[in-house]
Amino acid sequence: MATDHDRDVLRDLARRVAEIAALPEHEEKRRAIRALNRLEAVPPRIYCFPEGVWLEILPWESLSCADPLLRGWEMQLRLAIATHAFLQDDQPLDAVFNVPWDAEISGNGLQIQETMTDADARLPYYIHPFSNLRLSSHADLGAIHYARPLQAYCDIEKLRTPHVTVNQERSAEWLAWAHEIFDGILTVRRRHHWWHTVGGVCQTAVMLRGMDTLMLDMLDEPNWVQELLVRLAANHNAVLDQLESGGYLSLNNGCEWINNGGIGCTDELPAAGFDPERVRCRDIWGGQESQDLIGISPAMYEELFFPHLKPIIERFGRGCYGCCEPLHDWIPVLKRVRNLRRVSISPWADIAKSAAQLGRDYVFCCKPHPAAVATDRMDDEAITRSLVETFILTQRHDCRVEVMLKDLHTVQHETRRLPRWVALAKAARARVYG
Secondary structure, three states: OOOHHHHHHHHHHHHHHHHHHOOHHHHHHHHHHHHHHOOOOOOOEEEEOOHHHHHHHOOHHHOOOOOHHHHHHHHHHHHHHHHHHHHOOOOOOOOEEEEOOOEEEOOOOOOOEEEOOOHHHOEEEEOOOOOOOEEEEOOOOOOOEEEOOOOOHHHHHHOOOOOEEEOHHHHHHHHHHHHHHHOOOOEEEEOOOOHHHOOOHHHHHHHHHOHHHHHHHHHHOHHHHHHHHHHHHHHHHHHHHHHHHHOOOOOOOOOOEOOOOOEOOOOOOOOOOOOOOOOOHHHOEEEEOOHHHOOOOHHHHHHHHHHHHHHHHOOOOEEEEOOOOOOOOOHHHHOOOOOEEEEEEOOOOOHHHHHHHHOOOOEEEEOOOOHHHHOOOOOHHHHHHHHHHHHHHHHHOOOEEEEEEOOOOOOOOOOOHHHHHHHHHHHHHHHHHO
């Protein structure tokens, strides 16, 4: 059980989250995002997702709770408060506390060997204050090397179906703790956000085979690549089946970060026939991405990869596509996805071509280059000029737009750069959209 000190810290933070969530401005933010996600004409939404830079804004050593689990809860509450008070963007807060499952998904039978420097120094950060998804980062420690386990074509036979394992006892304990601490302040609920609802087939193929090798395989042995993708897609679907049948999926139609950016607020989900005890893929946002395939032709993508990704996206109620890959030449193919609602427009995408193709039919998820706030000097004029140029194009084509600064690992410890970027983005929006 929580100590009196930890309980008091968490309850005080929860009260602040509840106060913020009740402000009229947050209801207006929810309303605007619901309208955007319905593809109605609203001014572009401005989001800042610090990701790795949360470690500069709120270092783990600044926290008060002693218990490791509760320190994570404290961090999430502080991230929510800082989103409102520090970042001051268009993200809403809900008066909720999401408790995940204590769960893991097994590997696919082949072990990927990692080599990294100072592994113990790589600190975890939350993708979003209302999500359990975490990554690790440290801007000064360099990259990680992955050794591909699929050395020979015959190694494909070593692939196995992953399995979902949930520790029911510990999961129930976490939920009981949350009720004991937060009841009467925040609504406690079970919500777990799985990486399998974000994507993974293309990335898994690259991690197993190696990027350079897989690129050559596409030319030398396209039939083998097809067989690999058939198996990886089947494994991905098998995990989604297990999450559905086990009752381990949860809604993401509130203030949560969804897919590879954006906020899930919508009144179009869950789908008809919804059972809160058995959330289905069609009740939630989900999607795929293919950032590891940057450089292949649209024709190769359409022939080799798209047939395996499309059915996975279409399992979900609303579909998302993309991460960091430039999708402007793939959009005509992606439009064949029945339920596609939002498309990632990365820093390397052709903005004009993307805006003309997406128009008012999809959410244009614009991701400015994070280097604008990460290098030695932040150039306000260049940031403003780029945003204004983008907004002129999206307005011309009547696009439904959200702009999100993300994929950050440092701002040179000048954390005020982030609210400064938000202010510049809002000013650029006002300049173009009024």
